[in-house]
Every structure is written in C-alpha cells, then in structure tokens.
Amino acid sequence: MKKIGITLLTALFGGAVALGGYKLMENKQSENASIEERQDVYFANNPIKVSSSGDVDFVQAAAAVTPAVVHIQTTYDGSTGSSGGGADPFEDMFRDFFGSPRSRQRSPVQASGSGVIVTQDGYIITNNHVVENASKIKVILPDNRTFEAKVIGRDPRTDLALIKVNGTNLPIVKLGNSDNVQVGEWVLAVGYPLSLQTTVTAGIVSAKGRNIGIIGEEESGRQGYYNQQQPQVRTGIESFIQTDAAINRGNSGGALVNTKGELIGINAAIASQTGYYAGYGFAIPVNLAKKVMDDFIKFGSVKRGYVGVTFQELNADIAKEKGVKQITGLYVNDVLENSGAQAAGIRKGDVITRVNGAAVVNSADLQERVARLRPGDKVQLGVIRDGAEKTFTVTLKDDQASVAKSGSKRSAEEIYNRLGASFTPVSNSIKQKYRISGGVVVTAVHRGGLFAEYEIERGTVISSINGRSVAKPEDIDAALAAGSGEMIRIKGYSPDGSMITMSFPITSNR
Numbered sequence: 084m085k086k087i088g089i090t091l092l093t094a095l096f097g098g099a100v101a102l103g104g105y106k107l108m109e110n111k112q113s114e115n116a117s118i119e120e121r122q123d124v125y126f127a128n129n130p131i132k133v134s135s136s137g138d139v140d141f142v143q144a145a146a147a148v149t150p151a152v153v154h155i156q157t158t159y160d161g162s163t164g165s166s167g168g169g170a171d172p173f174e175d176m177f178r179d180f181f182g183s184p185r186s187r188q189r190s191p192v193q194a195s196g197s198g199v200i201v202t203q204d205g206y207i208i209t210n211n212h213v214v215e216n217a218s219k220i221k222v223i224l225p226d227n228r229t230f231e232a233k234v235i236g237r238d239p240r241t242d243l244a245l246i247k248v249n250g251t252n253l254p255i256v257k258l259g260n261s262d263n264v265q266v267g268e269w270v271l272a273v274g275y276p277l278s279l280q281t282t283v284t285a286g287i288v289s290a291k292g293r294n295i296g297i298i299g300e301e302e303s304g305r306q307g308y309y310n311q312q313q314p315q316v317r318t319g320i321e322s323f324i325q326t327d328a329a330i331n332r333g334n335s336g337g338a339l340v341n342t343k344g345e346l347i348g349i350n351a352a353i354a355s356q357t358g359y360y361a362g363y364g365f366a367i368p369v370n371l372a373k374k375v376m377d378d379f380i381k382f383g384s385v386k387r388g389y390v391g392v393t394f395q396e397l398n399a400d401i402a403k404e405k406g407v408k409q410i411t412g413l414y415v416n417d418v419l420e421n422s423g424a425q426a427a428g429i430r431k432g433d434v435i436t437r438v439n440g441a442a443v444v445n446s447a448d449l450q451e452r453v454a455r456l457r458p459g460d461k462v463q464l465g466v467i468r469d470g471a472e473k474t475f476t477v478t479l480k481d482d483q484a485s486v487a488k489s490g491s492k493r494s495a496e497e498i499y500n501r502l503g504a505s506f507t508p509v510s511n512s513i514k515q516k517y518r519i520s521g522g523v524v525v526t527a528v529h530r531g532g533l534f535a536e537y538e539i540e541r542g543t544v545i546s547s548i549n550g551r552s553v554a555k556p557e558d559i560d561a562a563l564a565a566g567s568g569e570m571i572r573i574k575g576y577s578p579d580g581s582m583i584t585m586s587f588p589i590t591s592n593r
Contacts, residue, residue, distance in 0.1 A: 225280075271339070276334045326339060336349060349367045374454070396446055
C-alpha cells in the first residue's frame with residue numbers, strides 16, 4: 084500500500100512538472116505567435132455559439148462581439164497640430180469623423196473613437212487618426228473597466244494603429260477573412276457613435292475594393308468624406324469595404340463583423356455632406372489589418388514591399404487612347420529601374436489583370452493585395468501583352484530602395500522645375516463644380532517637362548500633390564517637399580471632368 088502511495092505521488096509530481104514545463108514553453112511560444120495564432124488558442128476553448136437553426140443570428144453575433152469593442156477617449160495637449168487639438172483653416176467646414184470638433188484653443192482637448200480587442204492580453208486595433216498625436220489614450224470596456232493605453236504602432240498609409248493595455252483574460256473579437264466577403268451579405272457595425280454607449284447597426288456590404296481617395300489627403304482636399312488624415316503621407320492604401328450599416332462620428336476604429344461574429348473590417352470613414360450618417364460607410368479589410376498588426380508586433384513598424392510600376396486604371400476611353408483592347412485592369416505607364424517588376428520582365432504597355440490569381444479591376448485590387456506582403460515576398464502578376472496572357476513572378480523590394488539609389492534628395496525647387504508647367508488658383512465656379520475647397524489649374528504645359536511627358540493637359544485641376552492639398556502655386560513647393568522617394572503623386576480632375584490619380588517618377592524612364 085505504501086509503494087502504491089509513493090508511485091501515485093511520483094506520478095502526480097511528474098505530471099505537474101511536465102504540465103508546468105509545457106505551460107512555460109507555451110507562454111514562451113505565445114510571445115512570438117501572430118495575432119491569428121493567439122486567437123486560434125482562445126477560440127479553440129471558447130467557440131462562438133451557433134443558434135439552433137444552424138446560423139448565427141444578429142442577436143448572437145452582437146453578443147459575441149460587443150464585449151470586445153471598446154470606447155477610446157483621447158486627450159491632446161493643444162500645442163501640437165494634432166488630430167484633436169491642432170489648428171486647421173478648414174475646421175469651420177469639417178468636424179472629425181471620430182469625435183469632437185477641432186479647436187484652436189491651447190488648453191487640453193478631448194476626442195473619442197472606437198477600437199477592437201484582438202488578444203486576451205490587450206492588443207487593440209483602431210484607426211491611426213483616432214490616436215494620432217494623442218498625449219493620453221484611455222480605453223473603456225463595455226463593463227466599465229478602464230485602462231490607460233500605449234501606442235504600439237501607427238500606419239498613416241493604411242489609417243491603422245495598434246495600441247496595448249495591460250490586461251489579462253480580456254474578451255476578443257474573432258478575426259475573419261475579408262477575401263470571402265460577398266457583396267449583398269449582412270454585416271453589423273459596432274462602435275461608440277456620437278459619444279453613445281456600445282451601439283450595433285445592421286446593413287449589407289454594398290461594394291468591395293473602394294478607393295475614395297482620402298488616406299493621405301487632408302480633409303479639405305475633397306468634401307463629403309469625413310475622416311481626419313495625415314496630410315504628409317505620400318501614398319495611401321485604400322481598398323475599402325463599403326456598407327450601408329449606419330455609421331456616425333465616433334464609430335471610427337470600431338468593428339464591421341459578419342453574422343458569424345467575425346471581424347471583417349475596421350470602420351474608417353463615411354460619405355456625408357454633414358458629418359452624419361447619409362447611407363454609406365467604409366471599412367478597412369481585416370486581412371490587411373492582420374498584416375499591419377503582426378508587423379508592429381514583430382518588427383515595430385510596417386514592412387512594405389513594392390512592385391515597381393506606375394500605372395493607370397483602364398476604361399473604354401483610356402484603352403482606345405493607349406491602343407489596347409482591355410478595358411479593365413491597370414495599364415503600365417513605366418517600370419522603375421532596379422525594381423522587382425523590371426527584374427521579372429514586366430514592360431511598359433502591359434496590362435495587369437490578375438494578382439495572385441485574383442482579378443484586378445482597379446488600383447485598390449493591386450494595392451491591398453501587395454500591401455499584405457513584405458519585401459522579399461513573391462507575387463504573381465497576370466498581364467495581357469500583345470493580346471496574349473502571361474504570368475510573371477515578381478519579388479517585392481523594399482519601398483525605400485529607390486530612395487537609397489537616388490543619392491541625395493532633390494530640392495523642391497528642382498522638382499518644381501522638372502514639372503514643366505504653370506499654375507493658377509482655381510476659381511469659385513471650379514470649386515463648386517468639383518466640390519473642392521481649393522486647388523490649382525494647369526495654365527501651361529512646357530515641352531520637355533514631366534507634365535508634357537505624362538500627358539497632363541492644360542486645364543487639368545490639381546487638388547493635391549503627394550497627399551497634401553494645394554490651393555495656390557506657392558503651396559506646390561511644400562507639397563513636393565512633403566514627398567518621399569523618387570515618386571510624385573497627384574490627384575485632381577482632367578479637363579473633361581473625370582477624376583484622375585497619377586503617380587510618376589521624378590526622373591524619367593522614357
């Protein structure tokens with residue numbers, strides 16, 4: 084009997100040591116696990132409940148999600164050009180999508196938004212513009228628990244930010260797959276609109292892959308989209324999920340979920356002339372958010388690769404002008420020197436129609452897919468060349484590679500001269516026609532300049548350069564200086580009234 088007791092005690096002790104060792108190893112591994120891997124562990128033990136009919140209904144989806152959608156309150160010291168307290172000449176016309184109106188006062192001001200808890204130990208995904216330049220970030224859970232948060236990383240190019248609170252066993256929202264989202268499917272928007280408590284609204288997915296031209300643009304650049312952005316960002320990555328679920332100021336950074344209670348997007352902007360719900364909201368796809376979050380955790384910053392082409396979205400008119408039969412896809416204007424595209428054999432005049440097997444209709448389709456990858460990753464591009472389909476494997480290069488090869492940065496004056504154009508401020512009638520608060524008109528295009536080279540015509544209206552609004556010729560120098568690398572990005576309207584977005588290198592490759 085004594086031997087049995089000793090044997091049993093030895094077995095229990097051995098089991099405890101083994102379990103402890105396993106737990107120690109598990110904790111060690113979890114430090115290096117991705118957001119999705121951490122979620123897999125949680126939902127293996129805490130599956131989302133399914134109704135007796137076999138499908139998750141709105142009630143159950145809302146119940147699964149709302150505990151992990153948080154209220155974010157930010158404080159600004161009033162001394163910086165911040166999201167909450169910076170002075171802005173257009174503040175009388177615009178209010179922040181995520182909360183309180185801007186103020187010129189120097190005393191501390193507050194704003195608010197939403198966020199989504201994605202790990203039990205307190206990682207929270209939200210919008211960059213919700214927490215940008217905040218001196219204090221307070222997170223309030225639906226059960227009234229309150230935490231101070233710190234910023235892990237911000238990415239103005241996707242308008243995403245990852246923040247962290249010191250918590251344990253926090254409720255989380257399951258990450259879904261935004262590639263599987265279908266136009267017409269039901270979705271729920273969850274957040275804290277208009278300083279209300281947790282609010283759930285329902286709607287459908289109205290469209291996918293929307294590029295509305297606001298990331299990297301000042302609010303004043305284009306009226307009707309309410310969202311505060313970082314004006315000095317050169318290139319925004321947009322491929323929004325569009326929904327008609329009611330979204331208002333304060334929903335920014337909140338959850339867009341499917342009826343399974345899975346996160347498919349982060350609410351970021353609304354289309355409205357008043358700043359309040361007018362029918363359409365826009366969310367950042369969760370598949371892009373996954374990559375951004377994991378980069379912040381693993382590297383401390385977003386690692387982004389680039390293909391190395393400048394392109395133009397095709398339609399019937401542009402296809403006719405370029406002499407191609409394809410009326411959808413991206414027409415390659417140039418292939419940048421020493422880029423992955425050049426090494427793979429992509430040529431000027433190719434039409435990009437697929438990326439990793441998925442159809443490319445507009446720039447958002449390519450941008451968002453590539454933005455999920457890192458330098459060194461490979462991407463398959465399907466192109467039409469001379470009427471034949473070809474596939475090229477492109478190894479992405481670091482998006483700073485062109486900067487390193489360019490030597491010293493050119494002065495704004497030098498770049499301005501390279502444009503080869505003259506400008507004048509837009510008239511009031513043009514402002515009203517295009518619903519813009521300012522811009523410049525191209526009054527002359529000089530032979531040998533970049534504008535002539537890239538067929539930017541006299542009469543073109545330019546609302547922004549390198550993501551910075553321009554209202555008079557003097558603004559162009561500052562906008563050119565705000566750019567990085569060897570590329571210029573302009574937005575505006577062609578003389579026939581169609582919206583244009585163009586990117587081209589400072590140094591001609593033609």
